Amino acid sequence: MLIGQKNLLIDTQGNWGNTLTGDSAAASRYIEARLTKFALEIVFNPKTTQWNTSYDGRNQEPDNLPVKFPLLLAHGVEGIAVGLSTKILPHNFNELIDATILHLKGKPFTLYPDFLTGGMIDVSEYNKGERGGKVKVRAKINKVDKNTLSITEIPYNTTTGTLIDSILKANDKGKIKIRKIEDNTAENAEILIHLHPGTSLDIMIDALYAFSECEISLSPNACVIHCFYRRKNGAGKRPFGQHCNFYHRLFSSPKKEIRSWKRKKNRNKNLRQH
DSSP: OHHHHTTSSEEEESOOOOTTTOOOOOOGGGOEEEEOHHHHHHTSOTTTOOEEEOTTSSSEEESOOOOSSOHHHHHOEEEEOSSOEEEEOOBOHHHHHHHHHHHHTTOOOOOOBOOTTOOEEEOTTOGGGOTTOOEEEEOEEEEEETTEEEEEEOOTTOOHHHHHHHHHHHHHTTSSOOSEEEEOOSSSOOEEEEOOTTOOHHHHHHHHHHHSTTEEEEOOBOOEEETTEEEETTEEEEEOGGGGHHHHHHHTOOHHHHHHHHHHHHHHHHHHHO
16 A cells, blocks of 8 residues: 555555555555556566566466666665564655666765655764664644644654644643644645744744654664675675574575474474374
């Protein structure tokens, strides 16, 4: 669903949910999807994709998908595995194209995350996306009149619902004082915060950043798996070591690993018999 909501690889039809409000998509029988022209060009290009016969020999299926575009950086990814984890933040499409051209020319480039939900970002401690770095993301808060603020862009990994809940909790705890809050989000985010007369708008904006999810901190950890090795930030190879014995057994099946696995299996079988 998230891939379809980004409108890059999948051309969607029907209710696919809303990344701003967090509303889920309709049931699969009510929605349709097809690959975009961009996806057909960079993912299933016959010049770069290797095809093998399917299990029954009647069809062809791709052996792998050698994407001609840095899709991992465009979409971002987050997950954990045995002894390692990754969190790569999404990036801007046009900036990725420019950075790719500079990289192919051997020229230096600078690339920072960009988010579908908008907002403002502080990348002073980004650390090239490696472990230990962090970025601060803020909502975009505008002054409507002397008693009203509006939020038109929200931080990444939040929704209008969670953002409103954090503001109401801060109000209940006495951290901020608001009169009421309205959610008018449709195609674009719009949250109206009505203040009591005489409240300073600048002080309220600072308080929203300090005590609600109008400002959050993200900790990236750029780590990918490549040929049974862990690569961080595209530099150097670090072997998995003991953490990847399972992956080696699954794909390469070295004889030593198979013998070790059989001994453990027989030992467990004998224990069950006793």
